[in-house]
Each structure stands twice: as C-alpha cells, then as structure tokens.
Amino acid sequence: MQASSLGFLESVDQNFRHAMTFLDLSEGLTERIIQCNSTYTVRFGVRLRGRMYSFIGWRSVHSEHCEPVKGGIRFAPNADAEEVEALAALMTLKCSLVNVPFGGSKGALKIDPREWTTQELERITRRFTQELYKRGLIGPGVNVPAPDIGTGEQEMAWMMDEFRRANPTDVVNARACVTGKPLSKGGIAGRTEATGRGVQFAVQSYLRDPRTAGLGGRRDLKDASVILQGFGNVGYHAAKFLSEQDGARVTVVAERDGYVTNPEGLNIEALKQHQICTGSILGFAGAKSFAGDMTGIEQPCDVLIPAAMENAIHVKNAGRIKAHLIVEAANGPVTFEADQILRSRGVIILPDLYVNAGGVIVSYFEWVKNLTHIPFGLMERRRRERRNQTIAAALERMTGKEFPADMRDEFLEGGAEIDLVRSGLEDVMRSTWARIGDLLEKQPELGDYRTAAYVASIRQVADAYEAIGI
Ligand SMILES: NC(=O)c1ccc[n+]([C@@H]2O[C@H](COP(=O)([O-])OP(=O)(O)OC[C@H]3O[C@@H](n4cnc5c(N)ncnc54)[C@H](O)[C@@H]3O)[C@@H](O)[C@H]2O)c1
Numbered sequence: 001m002q003a004s005s006l007g008f009l010e011s012v013d014q015n016f017r018h019a020m021t022f023l024d025l026s027e028g029l030t031e032r033i034i035q036c037n038s039t040y041t042v043r044f045g046v047r048l049r050g051r052m053y054s055f056i057g058w059r060s061v062h063s064e065h066c067e068p069v070k071g072g073i074r075f076a077p078n079a080d081a082e083e084v085e086a087l088a089a090l091m092t093l094k095c096s097l098v099n100v101p102f103g104g105s106k107g108a109l110k111i112d113p114r115e116w117t118t119q120e121l122e123r124i125t126r127r128f129t130q131e132l133y134k135r136g137l138i139g140p141g142v143n144v145p146a147p148d149i150g151t152g153e154q155e156m157a158w159m160m161d162e163f164r165r166a167n168p169t170d171v172v173n174a175r176a177c178v179t180g181k182p183l184s185k186g187g188i189a190g191r192t193e194a195t196g197r198g199v200q201f202a203v204q205s206y207l208r209d210p211r212t213a214g215l216g217g218r219r220d221l222k223d224a225s226v227i228l229q230g231f232g233n234v235g236y237h238a239a240k241f242l243s244e245q246d247g248a249r250v251t252v253v254a255e256r257d258g259y260v261t262n263p264e265g266l267n268i269e270a271l272k273q274h275q276i277c278t279g280s281i282l283g284f285a286g287a288k289s290f291a292g293d294m295t296g297i298e299q300p301c302d303v304l305i306p307a308a309m310e311n312a313i314h315v316k317n318a319g320r321i322k323a324h325l326i327v328e329a330a331n332g333p334v335t336f337e338a339d340q341i342l343r344s345r346g347v348i349i350l351p352d353l354y355v356n357a358g359g360v361i362v363s364y365f366e367w368v369k370n371l372t373h374i375p376f377g378l379m380e381r382r383r384r385e386r387r388n389q390t391i392a393a394a395l396e397r398m399t400g401k402e403f404p405a406d407m408r409d410e411f412l413e414g415g416a417e418i419d420l421v422r423s424g425l426e427d428v429m430r431s432t433w434a435r436i437g438d439l440l441e442k443q444p445e446l447g448d449y450r451t452a453a454y455v456a457s458i459r460q461v462a463d464a465y466e467a468i469g470i
Contacts, residue, residue, distance in 0.1 A: 019454035072148030140176035196237020198358015205433035230308025259296030306333035
C-alpha cells in the first residue's frame with residue numbers, strides 16, 4: 001500500500017514539525033520530543049519443521065517521559081524498523097492526548113502469521129518474548145505490549161505466560177506485563193472491541209459537536225454511506241457498531257484481495273461469518289465482489305474509515321477519494337502530502353491519535369485492574385449500588401409501594417465490568433474530543449483537527465520533560 005513519496009515515519013515527522021510551529025518550545029526540547037529514544041532489533045532462531053528458521057523483530061521506545069511505555073506488537077510480513085518507530089511515536093502522542101500515564105512504544109515481528117500453524121506461532125511468540133525480556137523490553141513497570149495487526153489475545157496470553165515463567169519468584173504482577181489478554185488470563189471485558197467502539201464514540205463526538213461542519217450539516221449517521229478498508233479487529237467492530245447502533249449503511253468493505261459492495265448496506269455480521277468460513281470477504285452472497293480491485297476506497301460515500309495499514313491514502317489516490325469525512329481508525333492511513341491535498345478539497349479528517357485511542361484507554365483499565373488485584377471498577381460499582389438503593393428507597397416512600405421484586409435486583413446492580421469499561425471509554429473519548437475542539441476554537445490558526453490533537457498532546461509531553469529537567 002505505497003506510492004507515497006513520503007514514508008510513514010517521514011509523515012509522522014512532518015506532522016510533528018508542523019505542530020511544533022504553533023508551540024513555543026526550545027529547539028533542544030523540540031528535537032528531544034520528536035526523536036525516538038531507542039529501537040532494538042532482535043534476531044533469533046526457532047527449530048521448526050525439521051530445520052532452523054531465523055526471525056527478525058523490533059521494539060522501539062519513543063518516549064519515556066511517562067513509564068511504563070506502552071504499545072502494540074504487530075506480526076506482519078512487511079514490518080520494518082521505520083514503521084515501528086513511526087508507530088511508537090504515535091503511541092507517545094496518543095497516550096498523552098487521552099491522558100493515560102504511559103510513554104510510547106511499539107513492536108513488530110517480520111512474519112506472515114498465516115504461514116504458520118498455531119503451535120508454531122506459539123513457539124515463535126514465546127521465543128520473541130524471551131528476547132524482549134532479556135533486554136528489559138517487557139514488564140509491568142517498564143514496557144507493556146498489546147495486540148495490533150496480526151496479533152490478538154492468544155499471542156498476549158503466550159507472552160504473559162512466558163514472562164511469568166521467566167520471573168518465577170515475582171508472579172504477583174506478571175499479568176500486567178501485557179494487555180489485551182483473554183478474560184481467563186486477567187484480561188478485561190470489552191478490550192477486543194475497544195478500538196472499534198472508540199471509533200464509534202469519535203464519530204459521534206464529532207457529529208454532535210455544534211462547532212463542527214458535521215456531515216454537510218447533518219448531525220448523525222442515519223442512512224449515511226460508509227466505506228471501510230480493513231475488515232480485521234478494528235474495522236469489523238467499528239462497522240458493526242456504526243451500522244447496528246447508528247444506522248449507517250456500510251456500502252463498501254475493502255480488503256487486501258479486493259472489495260465487496262452493496263448500495264443498500266452490507267450485513268456486517270453475515271460478512272464476518274463469510275470471511276471466517278472462507279478466509280476472504282470476496283464471494284459474499286449479500287454483495288457484489290470485485291476481486292483484485294483496490295479502488296474500493298475511491299467509491300462515492302459520506303464517510304471513509306481506513307482501518308488497515310499506513311499510507312493507504314497517498315499523493316496518487318488522494319485526488320480520487322470522494323468521502324466528505326475520513327475517520328482514521330488505522331495508524332497513519334493518510335500521508336502528510338495526501339492530508340494537504342484532501343484538506344484543500346474540503347475533506348475533513350479525524351486523526352488517528354484520537355480516533356483509535358480506544359484500545360490503549362481500555363488497556364490502561366486492564367493494567368490497573370491487574371496491578372490492583374481487585375475486579376475492575378469495584379469502587380464505582382459500590383457507589384452505583386448505594387446511589388440506586390437511595391433512589392429505590394425514595395421511590396418506595398413517594399409511591400407507598402414496594403419496589404417490584406423482579407426489577408429490584410437489576411436496578412440495584414451497580415453494573416457489570418463491560419458497562420463500566422464502555423462508560424469509562426466513552427467518557428475519555430468525549431472529553432478528549434471536547435479538548436481538541438476547544439483548542440481549535442481558541443486557536444483557529446491551527447487549522448485542522450490533526451494539528452490541534454498534536455499540539456494538545458505535545459504540550460503535555462513537553463511539560464513532563466520540563467518538570468523533570470531534561
Ligand atoms: N487492535 C487494536 O486494538 C488497535 C489499536 C489502535 C490502532 N490499531 C490500528 O488499526 C489498524 C488495524 O489493526 P487491527 O488490529 O484491526 O489489525 P487486524 O490484523 O485485525 O486487521 C487488519 C485487516 O486489514 C486487512 N488489510 C491488510 N492490508 C490491506 C490492504 N492493503 N487493503 C485492505 N485491507 C488490508 C487485513 O487483511 C486485515 O483483515 C492498524 O493500523 C493498527 O495499528 C489497532
């Protein structure tokens with residue numbers, strides 16, 4: 001997915017430097033914040049299928065102004081050190097923007113997971129974890145990985161288990177060494193859907209804010225046409241919530257082998273089942289398929305959600321994008337140059353560091369849950385229970401009737417973990433949008449949401465560096 005003259009890392013760097021022009025920081029501090037602190041390359045061998053296979057991976061730490069540092073681990077055949085550094089920089093910005101107390105990091109293993117069996121992937125993942133551990137690149141207080149492209153809760157469970165084995169005398173906090181784990185291994189309800197759910201809250205926050213242009217003045221997604229690129233974890237959940245709960249019509253889903261379309265709106269759940277059964281979205285009965293055609297994202301629509309790889313929209317195709325609103329669910333899907341072309345055409349872009357922050361927000365909840373060793377939100381649940389008891393007693397006094405027994409338990413229940421996670425996520429996404437909007441209102445010269453988000457975020461990182469005197 002290339003054809004940009006600027007690479008991913010250069011695009012992030014340009015965005016940084018553009019935002020820095022609105023901040024009054026010393027030159028030394030500017031460079032300190034932009035530069036990636038370290039990138040480790042790990043090479044290791046695993047004996048598989050009767051021979052030795054060599055693997056290469058990376059873990060970048062962009063900024064340690066807050067520790068531990070945090071960021072996903074990607075398993076992808078085209079991964080490289082530059083990509084990992086760009087992603088680590090975005091993690092620094094993202095965590096700062098949504099006020100989760102982590103520095104930025106990211107990792108990758110150059111591997112196509114589809115070429116290996118589950119047992120083989122387990123051995124590779126465990127060896128990779130050993131390499132990270134040896135270099136102090138995994139641990140609850142130092143560096144906390146999470147899922148990204150090509151990884152999920154299974155890989156996180158293996159990593160956590162390998163870390164725990166390496167620390168047999170200190171297993172108490174071992175669970176907090178990665179997030180995105182299965183529930184049975186210390187994960188948190190709602191983590192898998194979190195990034196897609198956050199995308200939904202981001203779109204809603206933008207549309208409901210009277211200061212924005214909305215969708216040509218419209219304030220909701222009812223019947224709006226949406227094109228999605230990338231039908232993986234983030235893309236699937238975003239499309240599911242926006243179509244089932246906000247009434248959007250997902251008219252195109254584009255994947256690496258082509259796209260499917262239905263102007264009436266695709267049935268997202270049925271399409272997912274088809275993808276799981278056949279390994280592709282193509283050939284889905286409820287749509288027309290275009291095999292090998294990568295122009296799905298160029299079809300007319302109200303909203304385009306790139307949720308696959310970086311550099312999906314570049315100088316060569318930016319002029320052909322017809323969406324009014326682009327919602328960056330992926331990291332870096334619009335290059336710096338494409339961003340300028342699109343904005344000159346009046347296209348509004350909601351930036352990645354805000355839109356896809358749901359994953360790290362809920363990862364933070366999971367990390368806190370693992371370190372406190374008490375069920376997530378126990379205090380909040382107790383508070384809600386007490387509040388609801390007071391309301392029930394007041395209602396009983398006013399009506400002179402007892403609260404119906406069948407409703408009582410449900411009403412008094414403070415809320416399950418999933419409700420608390422969702423409401424916490426919603427709260428952070430909405431308040432972060434308000435911060436971005438307020439800043440742009442106060443400083444209209446910033447010009448766009450990406451610059452406003454970068455400025456808000458960098459300012460906090462700068463404050464942290466200045467406070468510790470580096
Ligand atoms: N998983 C998370 O919690 C999370 C959090 C924040 C950001 N992100 C970002 O979201 C994006 C997607 O991550 P994910 O976790 O959903 O990964 P995933 O592996 O679950 O899904 C990615 C999907 O994109 C598809 N894809 C790959 N190349 C494509 C191409 N050229 N055209 C169309 N589709 C293509 C893949 O086939 C796959 O279905 C990445 O940029 C990732 O960094 C993920």
